[in-house]
Amino acid sequence: MTTLRPARLNPGWLTAGIGAVLVALIAGVALGPVTLPPGSVAAELLNLLPGVNLTSGLNEREIAIITELRLPRVVLGLLVGAMLSLAGGCYQGVFRNPLADPYLLGVAAGAGLGATMAIAFRAGPLLPLAAFAGAGIAVVVTYLLGVAGGRDRSSATLILAGVAVSSFLAAIQTYLLQRNVDTIREVYSWLLGRLATNGWHEVTLLLPYAVVTTVVVLALRRELDVLSVGDTEAASLGLHPQRSRMILLAAASLGTAAAVAVSGLIGFVGIIVPHVVRLLAGGSYRSILPLSLLFGAAFLALADLFARTLIAPGELPIGVVTAFFGAPFFILVLRSTRRVSV
Amino acid sequence: MLAVEGIRVTLGDAEILHGVDLTVASGEWVTVIGPNGAGKSTLLRAVGGAVPSHGKIIIDGTPTSALPRRRRAQLVATVAQQPVVPPGMRVLDYVLLGRTPYIAPLGRESADDLSIVEQVLDSLELRRFIGRELETLSGGERQRVFLARALAQGAPLLLLDEPTSALDIGHQQEVLELVDRLRRERALTVLATMHDLSVAGEYADRLVLLAEGRVAADGPPAEVLTEELLALHYRARVRVIAGEFGPIVVPVRLS
Numbered sequence: 001m002t003t004l005r006p007a008r009l010n011p012g013w014l015t016a017g018i019g020a021v022l023v024a025l026i027a028g029v030a031l032g033p034v035t036l037p038p039g040s041v042a043a044e045l046l047n048l049l050p051g052v053n054l055t056s057g058l059n060e061r062e063i064a065i066i067t068e069l070r071l072p073r074v075v076l077g078l079l080v081g082a083m084l085s086l087a088g089g090c091y092q093g094v095f096r097n098p099l100a101d102p103y104l105l106g107v108a109a110g111a112g113l114g115a116t117m118a119i120a121f122r123a124g125p126l127l128p129l130a131a132f133a134g135a136g137i138a139v140v141v142t143y144l145l146g147v148a149g150g151r152d153r154s155s156a157t158l159i160l161a162g163v164a165v166s167s168f169l170a171a172i173q174t175y176l177l178q179r180n181v182d183t184i185r186e187v188y189s190w191l192l193g194r195l196a197t198n199g200w201h202e203v204t205l206l207l208p209y210a211v212v213t214t215v216v217v218l219a220l221r222r223e224l225d226v227l228s229v230g231d232t233e234a235a236s237l238g239l240h241p242q243r244s245r246m247i248l249l250a251a252a253s254l255g256t257a258a259a260v261a262v263s264g265l266i267g268f269v270g271i272i273v274p275h276v277v278r279l280l281a282g283g284s285y286r287s288i289l290p291l292s293l294l295f296g297a298a299f300l301a302l303a304d305l306f307a308r309t310l311i312a313p314g315e316l317p318i319g320v321v322t323a324f325f326g327a328p329f330f331i332l333v334l335r336s337t338r339r340v341s342v
Numbered sequence: 343m344l345a346v347e348g349i350r351v352t353l354g355d356a357e358i359l360h361g362v363d364l365t366v367a368s369g370e371w372v373t374v375i376g377p378n379g380a381g382k383s384t385l386l387r388a389v390g391g392a393v394p395s396h397g398k399i400i401i402d403g404t405p406t407s408a409l410p411r412r413r414r415a416q417l418v419a420t421v422a423q424q425p426v427v428p429p430g431m432r433v434l435d436y437v438l439l440g441r442t443p444y445i446a447p448l449g450r451e452s453a454d455d456l457s458i459v460e461q462v463l464d465s466l467e468l469r470r471f472i473g474r475e476l477e478t479l480s481g482g483e484r485q486r487v488f489l490a491r492a493l494a495q496g497a498p499l500l501l502l503d504e505p506t507s508a509l510d511i512g513h514q515q516e517v518l519e520l521v522d523r524l525r526r527e528r529a530l531t532v533l534a535t536m537h538d539l540s541v542a543g544e545y546a547d548r549l550v551l552l553a554e555g556r557v558a559a560d561g562p563p564a565e566v567l568t569e570e571l572l573a574l575h576y577r578a579r580v581r582v583i584a585g586e587f588g589p590i591v592v593p594v595r596l597s
Contacts, residue, residue: 007435228428238415238443283430
């Protein structure tokens with residue numbers, strides 16, 4: 001029997017990731033203007049599973065706070081964090097670039113323009129759809145330009161196409177804002193990201209896309225390791241590098257666009273979470289991607305908890321919280337391991 | 343084992359290979375030599391399927407055009423001229439990538455894959471490096487790891503593009519001796535490119551001299567490494583001296 005240990009998902013880290021998600025879930029549901037005991041919260045959450053019937057000791061009003069107010073918001077935070085981190089890790093692998101984030105190919109600018117248009121033209125209810133469409137169109141245009149522009153279809157061409165498309169869309173967005181100054185505040189608050197929920201509406205919008213993205217990206221995680229030797233060598237190992245790359249980018253962009261549509265532009269999560277995971281748990285995408293999913297989910301749900309409790313009843317923009325707590329933590333991890341690589 | 347018939351390769355607007363014929367018998371070591379820009383690496387890349395080509399490439403009786411990519415990767419393994427060194431990747435995981443053509447698209451490596459890799463690592467004396475990151479190895483150690491990945495592919499045809507260009511003279515000999523031993527042990531067929539003519543002649547059964555995208559000479563080292571041919575195609579003035587394992591090519595100053 002062999003004693004070789006290939007890079008695979010370490011069960012210890014997997015357990016830690018699931019634990020982090022559970023802690024974020026229970027803390028997020030328990031804490032707020034009315035503090036509920038964590039044990040009772042856990043019991044009520046288990047009661048949502050079929051066939052479970054525990055006594056939590058909570059009254060109906062408290063149960064309603066859990067199932068109708070807090071749980072949807074926490075679940076939305078988990079889903080958005082999972083999507084942004086997973087997509088970020090995926091982009092970093094596809095482009096072999098540590099600075100890649102899920103907004104690289106124009107998702108942010110496209111969604112921003114879509115949202116600005118929805119707000120400026122007083123079509124608020126259509127905002128998620130407009131942001132999603134804007135993000136999707138931007139990525140497709142970037143991809144077509146990148147493929148047409150470079151004979152070798154190198155990733156640098158694609159990144160440059162993303163820069164061009166983003167600048168173009170940002171120019172239109174700025175023009176629209178100038179013409180509709182009264183909407184600046186609303187647009188700005190959307191750009192900073194927020195996890196406001198209206199019951200389970202946002203969660204049900206995002207969930208189908210999140211499932212597709214997760215299944216596709218995780219299924220191809222080993223191919224990302226193969227792609228790290230470059231396209232020529234990956235091809236000599238039997239892969240279709242262009243095809244794998246396109247599928248991965250399409251899946252990651254879909255999840256990002258859906259997340260952005262319901263949460264606005266939350267920065268920092270998609271770039272930092274995969275790096276922290278890489279530094280702590282090793283450089284194989286077979287562990288980076290699933291762990292980014294879990295820790296990204298937990299991180300964003302906890303960040304949202306801070307955002308809504310720190311200056312209650314007011315609320316901080318969640319992007320401020322992710323950067324304020326995430327950046328020092330990242331520097332700490334960086335200093336203790338002293339290497340960043342993709 | 344390998345038959346190349348009239349292949350043409352165009353990169354950008356330039357045709358690099360203008361109809362090259364080449365055969366390599368099973369178990370044979372053929373080295374392609376030629377001046378810079380002659381198309382040596384392009385020829386290897388075409389055989390490996392890394393660049394598209396016109397003409398016929400037949401491996402083990404099957405035209406490569408009829409081979410799915412994974413099947414082709416089970417028959418041909420390549421060590422590139424300057425392989426990409428993925429940052430942060432450990433030697434073991436790098437060598438395991440060689441098993442990719444055998445792992446189902448959504449699967450993971452089997453116990454068989456691991457034991458094949460283990461055997462390759464032992465045979466190349468790389469066992470003690472498995473936990474090290476590739477970046478931290480010396481040039482000679484890295485070259486052995488690149489070779490290990492190619493061997494893990496279990497392909498009967500091994501393509502080596504300038505396998506020793508980054509190595510000092512001692513490590514060059516070490517790596518080439520290793521390739522020769524592995525070739526005998528595993529009944530491999532080797533197609534290589536090389537710059538150093540004397541070394542190329544010492545290890546290959548046959549040399550193919552490529553010049554401006556065409557085969558200029560093809561035969562045993564003593565027939566290809568002649569002062570006339572080298573003067574004509576390399577525009578070099580050399581002395582060729584008979585050596586123990588093949589001709590020794592010594593450059594001589596022009597004036």
